[in-house]
Amino acid sequence: MITIIIHMLFIDYCKAIFRKQQFMPTWISIFVNSNYFVRKGIYHGIQKNSHFMKGKMLDFGCGIKPYQSLFQVEQYIGVDIENKGHSNDISKVDFFYDGHTLPFADNSFDSVFTSEVLTHIFNIDEIMLELYRVLKPGGCILVTVPFVWYENETPNDSVRYTFFGVKYLFEKYGFRIEKINKSGSFFLTALQMMIAFLYTHLFPRKVWLKIILTFIFISPLNILGIIFSKLLPKNNEFYQNIILIAKK
DSSP states (O other): OOHHHHHHHHHHHHHHHHHHHHHHHOTTHHHOTTHHHHHHHHHHHHHHGGGGOOOOEETTTTTTTTTTGOOOOSSEEEOOOOOOOOOTTTTTOSEESSSSSSSSOOTEEEEEEEEEEEOOOOHHHHHHHHHHHHHEEEEEEEEEEESOOOSSSSOOOOOOOHHHHHHHHHOOOOOOEEEEESSHHHHHHHHHHHHHIIIIIIOOHHHHHHHHIIIIIHHHHHHHHHHHHHHHHHOSSSSEEEEEHHHE
């Protein structure tokens, strides 16, 4: 009985490490994460700008709150929508909303964070007004959005924004842009998409087999990507993500 309990605890521990490496990659992720380059760019973008988030913070589209530990805020509140595109079994949602109106009063939050969410919203005009409404004057919003990525959480996948498109979107709704950056080079973006194709379409569905095959086939590509990204000319006209900070 004790052996079974220890075995189960060990499996849970491994799952927790694996899940963390999917969003907050360290060197271990090179060997276990097929999305190493895109997730590394998102993580570093959030980490570098996390100090903008203050006081009472809203995580819009929070899911499992994978980046919560990066923020030193007084109150961390997650809101999400019931989504058939992914399971809510392990989510850490504090409030669900109806997809139209956030269940909070005007000027409720000192800061707002949303990562890889806006491209899944069809009624973007309505939601941008809601995000602006619940943010206090002078408050900051930290946003990450993908530029190059395949359809996911279908059918709840709406649009892809360019650097200029996301800048226009926030300025249109009254936000003042403080910082906006791209993550991922031309080379790494192309490599990441090739890796995503291998992992998604050529690997078997069983998770443990995918992990083994990732170690055997994808980790060498991750290592080569790291090496060649240092040697090849820098070009970010083809990139993975946009990281934006704006104020109300």
